[in-house]
Each structure stands twice: as structure tokens, then as C-alpha cells.
Amino acid sequence: MSTPQISGIDMVELERALTAGHDHAGNPIEPFVDDAGGWPLRCCLSDSAPGAEIAIIAWSPFPWKGPYAETGPVVVHSAGCPSPAPDELPASFDARPMVLRPYGRNQRIAYHLVRHVDAGSSLTAELASLLDDDDVVFVHGRNVTGGCYAFTAERDSD
Ligand SMILES: [Zn+2]
Known part of the structure; x- marks a missing residue:
């Protein structure tokens, strides 16, 4: 993993x-x-x-x-970022509940794998386990209530 x-x-x-x-x-x-x-x-x-x-x-x-x-x-x-995005999950994300929405090779939501993660749970471990599924190409973190996009998680390319 x-x-x-x-x-x-x-x-x-x-x-x-x-x-x-x-x-x-x-x-x-x-x-x-x-x-x-x-x-x-x-x-x-x-x-x-x-x-x-x-x-x-x-x-x-x-x-x-x-x-x-x-x-x-x-x-x-809208006028440039003070610093680039980190490669790993910012700690602040672990403090918020999140819906993890995986997308498959068929470019559809893998509904059977969608997860709700509570605040303070291990978001990184949940993401890693979803990405262990070969059919999952990437996972979106989404706001629990509004469904708004938060971040994309992919397999490490190494
Ligand atoms: Zn920015």
C-alpha cells in the first residue's frame, strides 16, 4: 500500500x-x-x-x-498561490469529515466503493485502500454536505 x-x-x-x-x-x-x-x-x-x-x-x-x-x-x-500544493494530504483535511468518491476505468463513479470518513479518522489509509483496487483510477475527496470537490488522490507514480 x-x-x-x-x-x-x-x-x-x-x-x-x-x-x-x-x-x-x-x-x-x-x-x-x-x-x-x-x-x-x-x-x-x-x-x-x-x-x-x-x-x-x-x-x-x-x-x-x-x-x-x-x-x-x-x-x-485568483492572483497566484503563496506556495504550491503539497504532494501528501494536508493535516487540516483529517480534521474534516469527507466523502471519498472513487472513479473507475469506465470514467464513472464506483458507487459500491464510495465511503464516508469521519473527522479524525485516517483519511490517508482509507484513500490508500481504495487505490489498492485496480479498477479505481483516482479518488475525489468531496465535502460531506455540499458534495463540493476538495482534492484528487491517485496512486504514487513511483
Ligand atoms: Zn492557492
């Missing part, structure tokens, strides 16, 4: 969208200054700091197109 590789949304694609000024649903991207901080960011997988320039955008965090490649809201830095 190897350590899952964790990533947020594709940064090259984000840069393209920010330059174009439209998100994946065609909405204009409207950055704002975050006064309070604490937004969960899907670019560098950190929480926003007060004063950061961020945007809420519609995003499809999939490497393919198809009926299962849904578009939903994510929050991102």
Missing part, C-alpha cells in the same frame, strides 16, 4: 481560465479580497488568509469529458 499522491485542480488549466476570465461554466471570474480568511482553496489546498485575492469558480476537476465529469463550485487564489 503506497502513500496516495494528493493534488488540487490543474494549475495550468486554472491559469488558462484566469487569463481568459471565464470559468468552466462560462461565468465571468470575479475575484474579491477575502476579509475574513478560512475559505478552503482547491489550488494549493490551503485555507485562505485574510487579505488574499480569491474567486469562487465553476470547475470540472476531471481529466476527461463525459456524463460523470460534473462541474461544481471551488474557491481558488
Whole structure:
């Protein structure tokens, strides 16, 4: 069982969208200054700091197109990230309950493997066990209540 590789949304694609000024649903991207901080960011997988320039955008965090490649809201830095996303799961993620949604080689949700993980449980171990299934290509961490995208976990390529 190897350590899952964790990533947020594709940064090259984000840069393209920010330059174009439209998100994946065609909405204009409207950055704002975050006064309070604490937004969960899907670019560098950190929480926003007060004063950061961020945007809420519609995003499809999939490497393919198809009926299962849904578009939903994510929050991102809109003027660059202070640091890149870590390869491993940020500790803050373990403090939140999460739905783990695996996607199979058929580019569909592997419904029989979907798991709910409580806060404080071992998210990394749960992800590793899902990725042990050869039919699973990647796993999305999703917000429990809203279903919003949080991160992608894949097998370590080593
Ligand atoms: Zn960021």
C-alpha cells in the first residue's frame, strides 16, 4: 500500500481560465479580497488568509469529458498561490469529515466503493485502500454536505 499522491485542480488549466476570465461554466471570474480568511482553496489546498485575492469558480476537476465529469463550485487564489500544493494530504483535511468518491476505468463513479470518513479518522489509509483496487483510477475527496470537490488522490507514480 503506497502513500496516495494528493493534488488540487490543474494549475495550468486554472491559469488558462484566469487569463481568459471565464470559468468552466462560462461565468465571468470575479475575484474579491477575502476579509475574513478560512475559505478552503482547491489550488494549493490551503485555507485562505485574510487579505488574499480569491474567486469562487465553476470547475470540472476531471481529466476527461463525459456524463460523470460534473462541474461544481471551488474557491481558488485568483492572483497566484503563496506556495504550491503539497504532494501528501494536508493535516487540516483529517480534521474534516469527507466523502471519498472513487472513479473507475469506465470514467464513472464506483458507487459500491464510495465511503464516508469521519473527522479524525485516517483519511490517508482509507484513500490508500481504495487505490489498492485496480479498477479505481483516482479518488475525489468531496465535502460531506455540499458534495463540493476538495482534492484528487491517485496512486504514487513511483
Ligand atoms: Zn492557492
